[in-house]
Amino acid sequence: MRFAYRRCALVVALSTTALVGLAAPAFAEGVAEEQASDATVDPNEIIVSARRRDETLQDTPIAITAVNAAMIENKAAINLGDLMGAAPNLIITNQNSGAAAANLSIRGLTYADIEKSQEPTVGVVVDGIFIGTSTGQYFDFFDIEQIEVLRGPQGTLFGRNTIGGVINIRRSRPTGEFGAKIEASYGRFNTLATRAVINVPLAGETLAAKVFYFHNEADGWYKQAQTGKPRGFSNNENYGGSLQFKAPGGNFDALITVEQQEQKMDPVVAEITKTGELFCTFIPANECNRNQTTDIYTVFGLPNVSLYKAPSVTGEMNLDLGGVKLTSVTGWRKMTETQTQDFDGSTADLYYVLRQQTYDQFSQELRAAGKIGDSFDYVVGGYYFRSKYQLQQWTRLFAFNPAIAPEVFDTNPQQVNGKTTSYAFFGDFNWQFADQWRLSFGGRFTRDRKSLRNAFGGVQIGQGSDTFKKFTPKVGVDFRPNDDMMVYASWSRGFRSGGFSPRAGSPASASRSYQPETVDSYEVGAKFELFDRKLQFNVAAFYSKYKDLQQNTTLFCAVCATQNETVTSNVGSATIKGLELDFTARPAEGLRITGSLGLLDSKFKGFVVGGISPVTGLVIPFDFSNNDLIYNPDVTASIAADYEVPTSFGKVVANIGYRYIGRYDQQISTNTLTGNLTTGPVVVTGNDPRVRTDPQGLLDASLSARFTIGDDTEAYLTVFGRNLANDRGMTHGFTVGGLWSFATAREPRTYGVTLGVKM
Template sequence: MASASNRGAWSSALIKIALSTSALTGVSAPALAQDTATTAAPSTVDPNEIIVSARRRSETLQDTPVAITAVNAAMIEDKAAVNIGDLMGTAPNLIITNQASGAAAANLSIRGLTYADVEKSAEPTVGVVVDGVFIGTSTGQYFDFFDIDQIEVLRGPQGTLFGRNTIGGVISIRRSRPTGKFGVKAEVSYGKFNTLATRAVVNVPLGDKLAVKGFYFHNESDGWYRQGQDGRRRGGSNNENFGVSVLATPTDNFEALLTLEKQVQKFDPVVSVLTNSSELFCGLAPAEQCNRNNTDDLYTVFGEPNTGRYSAPAATLEMNLNAGDVKLTSVTGYRKSKEAQTQDFDGSSTDLYYVFRGQKYNQFSQELRAAGNLSSSFDYVVGGYYFRSNYELDQFTRIFGFSPGVDPRAFDKNPQHVEGKTRSVAVFGDFNWAFADKLRLSFGGRFTRDKKSLSNAFGGVLIGQGSDSFKKFTPKIGVDYRPNKDVMLYASWSRGYRSGGFSPRAGSAASASRAYGPETVDSYEVGGKFDLIDGMLQVNLAGFVSKYKDLQQNNNIFCSSCATQNETVTSNVGSATIKGIEGDFTLKPAQGLAITGAVGLLKSKFKDFIVGGISPVTGAVIPFDFSNNDLIYNPKITASFGANYTVPTSFGEIVGNIGYRFIDRYDQQISIAGLTGNTTTGPAIVTGNDPRVRTDKQNLLDASLTTRFNLAGAEAHLTAFGRNLLDDRGPTHGFTVGGLFSFGNAREPRSYGLTLGIKY
C-alpha cells in the first residue's frame, strides 16, 4: 500500500487532472509483447511497461507518439472477451459491429472514419492486420480472441507504415508464437443460447532449432433470434479455426515462422424486418410484419431459412535476419476464401427478395523491411510492399418470386456476375531523429500505386467494365518533447489515402464502367502521455482534427434500365471535418487492483454532399443535398470504465473484473428521413438519415469472476461471466433499400456462462 506521503501526492495529482481535463480514458493493464520484425526494445525497460510495435519498432507505450490502446492476453482472459467486437468502447472512438451479410465480417470505425460494406471490391478504412498481414476485405475480420499475445488499436491515419486503406486507423493483432517447450492451453465454455466453445493450443519442441504450435478453435451457438411463426432459435452459427505454426531458428541471427491455418463457418445470416408504410414491400407482407420498432421487435424474425458457408485457408511466413546494424524482415501472406450464402433480405414471411451469393476471393501480399540505427540519435524503418487480390461474385435474385421452394439459381435467368482485380505496390520510410536535448522529430512517407479493374454482367451479357490506376504519396511528420522521464508531449500531421475503384452493384453500363476516385484524410493531432505518482497512474490525452476529402459513399438509386430496378453506386461526394478529444487512464492504487477508463468525443460535419436523387414530384433525377446528415458510425461519445481486482488465496487466486461501456447513438447508413427545399427541380434538402438505421444509446455492463488453482499439476481457471448484464437491446445494423424495403440486425442481449481452462 502507498505511504502517507505518496497518498497525499496521489490525491493532489488526481485533483489537478480532474480540473485540467474531462477526457480521461482507458489503457490496458501492462502487457509484454515482442515484434521480432523491428529494432530491439531498450534493455532497461521496466517489466511493468507496455511494449508496443505500432511504429514497427519495439517501444514502450508511453514513449510512442501515437494515439494507441494496447490489450494483452491477461486482460482478454480476465474480461472473458470472445472476439474483436469486445474491443468496442474500450478504446476511445472505436466502433466494431458484426455484419450479418458476410462471413465473420466486421464493420469498423475509428475516429468516425468507416466504410461498412461486405463487397470484396470495397476495401476497409480501418485495417485489420494479423501477424503483420493486412486482411483486404471486411470478411474474416471478426476475429476470435483465444491464443492472442497482444492487440494494438492505432487511431488516426497509419498510411506510412501500414499502407493505403488505413485512413481511420489499424487494429494490429499478434498471436502467440511457438514456445519451444512442451505445453498445453485449453478451455471449454458453455453459456446462454446453447453457446459452446472449445479451444486448444499445443506447443511441442522438435530439437533445439524447431518449435511447433498446433491450435484448434470451435464455437457454436443457436443464436439469439426467435422465429415469429414457431418460436425456434434463429441466427445460429458453427465456426472452426485450426492450424499449425512452425518456428525455425537455425542460427542465432535468423528465424522463420510459418503459419498454416483454415477457417470454416456455417451460419444463418438472418435479418429483422424494418420495412414501413412508406415502402413498397409493406403492402405485400402481413400487417404485423410492417412498421415494427428497431429495439425489442428486432429479436423476432419471419423470413425463410438461410444458410451461409465460408471456407478460408491462409498461410503466413515471417522471416527475420539480424545482420548486425540492420534487421531485415520479410512478411508473406496468402489467403483465399469461398462463400455460398442464401439470404432473405426483405425479412418478411412473403417471398419478395431472396438471393444466393457465391463468391471466390484470394489475396497475396509481400512486405520487405529494413530497420536499424544510423547513429544513437537517428533510427529508421524502410521497405517495400506488394498486394494483389482477385474476386468473383455470382448473385441469383428471386425478386417478387412468391416461390419460397424454388432455388434462386433456378429462378433467376439473368444472374449477376462480377469480377474484380486489385494490384498495389508501395515503398515507404519512417524515421526518428533526436535533433536536440529532449526533442525528437519523426517523419516519413509512403508512395502507393494501385490498379483496379472490374466487370459487371447480367445473364451472361456484359453491362460494363472498367480499369483505372490511382497513386498517392502520403507523408507524416511529428515532433515530441520530453521535459522529464514522466511526461511526453507530441504534435503530428499525417495524410491517409484510400484507393478509388468501381461499383460492384452498378446495374447500368455508365455506372459499371465509371471509376470513383480516391479519398484522403489530413489529420492534425496533439497529445500528451503522463506517468504520475511513481508510476501508479498513467494518463494519455489526444486532440485531433481530420479533414476528410472526396468521400466515397454508396448511393442507392432507382434505375429503370437495370435488371433489379435499382443500383448502388459509389461516388465521391464532397468533404467532411471531424474533430475529437480522446484520453485514457490506468490507476493502480493498491496491490492487485487496476482501474481503467476511456472516453472519446467526436464532432463531425459534411460539406457539399450533393448527389443525384429521384424527385418525388416528377420522377426525374435532381440534386439531393445530404450535407445536414450525420456521418455514419460517428457517436458523439464513447466511454468505458473498468476495474480488475486480484486476491491471493491458499489455493491460487481469485480475480474479479467489471466493465461498463457507453456508446452514444449513431447512424449506420446515409439515407433519407425527409425532404425539404425544391423537390421538383432541386436541390432537395435531405433532413437527416432515416431513424431506422440509427443505433440507440448503449449501456453495456460486463462482469466476470475467475478462480485460478492447481489441478493435477496444471494451472487451471474457472470463470463465471456475464455479458450485457443490463440487457440493453437494440440494433447493430440497419439498411434501407431504395424505397422498397428495410432490414436490420440486433445486438447480443444479456448472456452468461462458465469457462473451464487449463494450462501447463
C-alpha cells in the same frame, strides 16, 4: 428506467476519469519482452510494434491502445467485437451479410460494406498481414499475445485503406517448450466453445511447433415468429499450426503458419419496413412498422445458410546483420462463400438471394530497420499486394414462391469480376535533433491498378479499369521534459484507393470509376506517468479533414435487372474533431482501474449526389450535407476494474466493466425532404431514424478462480456475463431505395462458464 441507468453509469465513468486527473495512458498491462541485459524490466511496461519497431507504449508518439492476453482472459472476451467502447472512438459491429465480417470505425471514419472489391477504412492486420476485405476480420481472441488499436491515419507504415486507423493483432508464437492451453465454455443460447493450443519442441531451441483448434457454436438469439424456435445459428472452426526456426547464434529466425477458417451460419435479418415503402403493400400488417429495439429479436423470414471457408498461409523471416535488421512478411489467403439470404425478412417471398463468391489475396512486404549513430533510426521497405474477386448472385424477386430455387428463378444472374494490383515504397524515420526533442517523419508512395466487370446472365453491362497513385506523408515532433512525460504534435495524410461500383446495374454506372478519398489529420497529445508509475494517463486532440468522400447511394433503376442499383461516388468533404482520454490506475495491490473517453464532432460539406425526384421520378441533385456521418457517436466511454486476490490454492480474479456508446447512424439515407422536389436541389434533413441506434450501456463482468497445480500448470474456472443490463437494439440498419428496410440485433444479456487449463 433504462435511460436513467445508462446516464448514471456514464456520469460515474466520467467522474472517475476526472478524479484521476490528467495523468495516465493506454488501457493495458503486460510484461515487456527481454530488454538489454543491464536494463531493469518494469512489469507494467508494454512493448508495442505500432511503428514497426519494438518500443514502449509511453514512448510511442501516436494515439494507441494496447490490450494483452491477460486482460482478454480476465474480461472473458471472445472476439473482436468485445473491444468496442474499450478504446476511445472505436466502433466494431458484426455484419452478417458476409462471413466473419466486421464494420469498423475509428475516429468516425468507416465504410460499412462487405463487397470484396471495396476495401475497409480501418485496417485489420494479423501477424503483419493486412486483410483486404471486411470478411474474415471478426477475429477470435483465444490465441492472442497482444492487440494494438492505432487511431488516426496509418498510411506510412500500414498503407492505403487505413485512413481511420489499424487494429494490429499479434498471435502467440511457438514457445519451444512442451505446453498447452485448453478450455471449454458453455453459455446462454446453447453456446458451446472448445479451444486448444499445444506447443511442442522439435529440435531443442532451433525448431518448435504450435498447433491450434478453435470451435464455437450457438443457436442464435432471434426467435422465429411462426414457430418460436431460435434463429441466427452459427458454427465456427479455426484450426492450423505454426513452425518456427531459430538459427544458432540468434541472427536469423523464420515462422510459418498454415490455418483454415470455416463458418456455417444463418444470416437472419429483422423486418423494419414501414408504411410508404413498396414492400409494405405486400407483407402482413403486423410485420410492418416495427420498432428498432425489442421487436427486431423476432423474425419472420425464410431460412438462410452461409458457408465460408478460408485457408491461409503466413510467413515471416528476420535476419539480424548487426547494424540493420531485415524482415520479410508473406501472406496468402483465399475465401470461398456460398450464402442464401432473405433480405426482405418477411413471410412474403419478395427478395431472396443466392450469392456465390471467391476472393484470394497475396501480399509481400520487405523492410529494413536500423540505427545510424545514437540519434537516428529508420524503417524502410517495399510492399506488393494482389487480390482477385468473383461474385455470382441469383435474385428471386417478387416470386411469392419459396419453393423455387433462386438459380432456377433468375436466368440472368449478376456477375462481378474484379482485380487489384498494388505496389508501395515507404520510409519512416526518427531523429533526435536535440536533447529531449525528437523529429519523426516519413512517407509512402502507392500505386494501385484496379479493374471490374459487371454482367447479367453473361451479358456484359459495364467494364472499367483505372490507376490510382498517391504519396502519403507524415511529420511529427515530440518533447520529453522528464522520464514521466511526453508531449507530441503530428500531421499525417491517409488515402483510400478509388475503384468501381460492384452493385452497379446500368452501363454508365458500371464503367465509371470513383476516385480516392483522403484524410489530413492534425493531432496533439500528451502521455504521463505519475506516482511511481501507479497512474498513467494519455490525452489526444485531433482535427481531420476528409476529402472526396466515397459513399454508397442506392437508387431505383428501371433499366436494371434488380430494379435498383447501389453506386459509389465521391461526394464532397467532411470535418471531424475529437478528444480522447484513457488511463490506467493501480491504487492498491492487485487492483487495476482503466477507463477511456472519446468525444466526436463531425459535419459534411458539399455532399451532393443524384437522387430520384418524388415528383417526376427523374434523377435530380440531392444535398445530404445536413445528414450525420455514419458510425459517429458523440461519446464513447468505458470504466473497468480488475481485482486479483491471492489464495491458498492460487488466486481469484474479478473483473467488471461498463461501456457507453452514444447513438449513431449506420447508413446515409433520407428522412424529410425540402427544397425543389421537381428539379432540385432537394435538401435532405437527416438520415432515416430507423438506421440510428439508441445509446448503448453495456455492463460486463467475470469472476475467475485460478488453481496452481505444480510449478507449471494452472487450472481456472470462470463465470462471466455480457450485457448484463440486457440493453437491446440494432447493430445494423439499412433502407433500400424506398423499397424496404431491414436490421440486425446486438447480443442481448448472455452468461456462461469456462473451464480451462494452462501448462
